[in-house]
Amino acid sequence: MTDAPAPAPRRRPGGRTARTGQAVHDAVRALLAERGQGGFTGRDVAERAGVHEATIYRRWGSLDTLLLDVAATVSRLNEDSPLPDTGTLRGDLLTWASAMATDLEGPEGLGLLRSVLAVRTSGDERADRVSDFVYARAEAIQRVLDRARQRGEAVPELLDVLERLVAPLYFRAIFAYRRPDAGLAELVDNALAAAARE
């Protein structure tokens, strides 16, 4: 274990534990952006964050769990950001999907997605963090759908939007055979077409 020199911590509310948590999260996001998922170790994170490696394992247990924690946190931050409000469901979904595609084209977004996909979803507490990741996205979509329904638009079900819009975006990002934002309008229209079935 390396005794990395501690840089001056950024001052944030919440005391020492919160500051350490923030520094470690920042380090993970920086390393994901630079090297991608799988390109760094717990020791790299500790050095970058200026904390002891043991602190990371004591708090998160493993690098995988830490990555999931970062993924869930980023999801919640995205959920708190303003939802698109273009006046039509089609416009809102296009804007939302475009932002998601941009996110997935970067190494940080793709690295976080891979971290989530790699984890078993049953049998341990990490399953909750995987759920956090996808539920934060589902929540945002649901609010866009609810608003459209209030305007009187025909609205597909949440699961249809997840499977017809989000699943293909993940698939493109993971298998990298085309850019996630290629033909987004077609994906959105196919999700909207599910409303006609009801």
Place this chain on the structure above:
Amino acid sequence: MTDAPAPAPRRRPGGRTARTGQAVHDAVRALLAERGQGGFTGRDVAERAGVHEATIYRRWGSLDTLLLDVAATVSRLNEDSPLPDTGTLRGDLLTWASAMATDLEGPEGLGLLRSVLAVRTSGDERADRVSDFVYARAEAIQRVLDRARQRGEAVPELLDVLERLVAPLYFRAIFAYRRPDAGLAELVDNALAAAARE
């Protein structure tokens, strides 16, 4: 490292290296079925296969790379198995998707998928193995589509079938919010509807 007792190797053509490779692959598939992805180490594989742990790292480099090798091999085996031939594209895709859903519901199939999804697809030789995994499936679908086109049916593009049928199945298996085989006919019909656009 444990010096595990070597069980009598199954006799297969190809000599000692091939037999070792087969024993290691069999061990990985057994451990995936029993414990799921993430539930075992390289040492567990070595003990189960009756080989030295060092042999595994010398040949595959890491447990991740070994898992990808197993995934690509299983994909190629699936590709060699008979394609459904029901007389209609809809029937063929339903049969094919149903077999895939069954595969994804088991711990071995899901574990192999997670292993593939977790790996970065650029920058190292492991990317080729990820491509093997998805291309073997794409090849099978393409042959089903080609046969339907020869019969004179309206046929969607391969990418549409991947994104409208395979991507949702993966998404369901990974996030476990519904069984992969729920409403398969609806997924197939949505894939077929893409043909109408052309």
